[in-house]
Amino acid sequence: xxxxxxxxxxxxxxxxxxxxxxxxxxxxxxxxxxxxxxxxxxxxxxxxxxxxxxxxxxxxxxxxxxxxxxxxxxxxxxxxxxxxxxxxxxxxxxxxxxxxxxxxxxxx
Numbered sequence: 290x291x292x293x294x295x296x297x298x299x300x301x302x303x304x305x306x307x308x309x310x311x312x313x314x315x316x317x318x319x320x321x322x323x324x325x326x327x328x329x330x331x332x333x334x335x336x337x338x339x340x341x342x343x344x345x346x347x348x349x350x351x352x353x354x355x356x357x358x359x360x361x362x363x364x365x366x367x368x369x370x371x372x373x374x375x376x377x378x379x380x381x382x383x384x385x386x387x388x389x390x391x392x393x394x395x396x397x
Contacts (some may be wrong), residue, residue: 290347299339306335326392333382340379 290298313328337357 290342295342295345299342302335302339302342306332306339309335333379337379337382 309328309332313325313332316322316325316328334357341357
């Protein structure tokens with residue numbers, strides 16, 4: 290995938306993430322909290338995929354939340370392509386989002 294294609298792909302992911310956040314707000318405002326949490330989690334996942342795409346990873350390299358956390362924690366933070374603090378924050382958001390989503394789906 291060339292640079293222009295990566296930018297286009299990342300922009301589409303970010304647009305989808307924004308749509309998920311809008312849906313999450315509507316769901317939350319109408320007391321569909323579990324579904325709202327799920328949409329927020331997916332928005333974070335899409336943003337992480339966009340960042341990894343722009344950093345040079347092919348989309349197939351980061352198809353799961355586990356692979357995203359691993360790529361941020363192992364590669365990009367140590368390579369200097371991303372500020373370590375931002376990498377940790379994004380990795381933590383993915384992890385916390387997964388936990389919140391699991392709680393909302395299976396416990397609440």
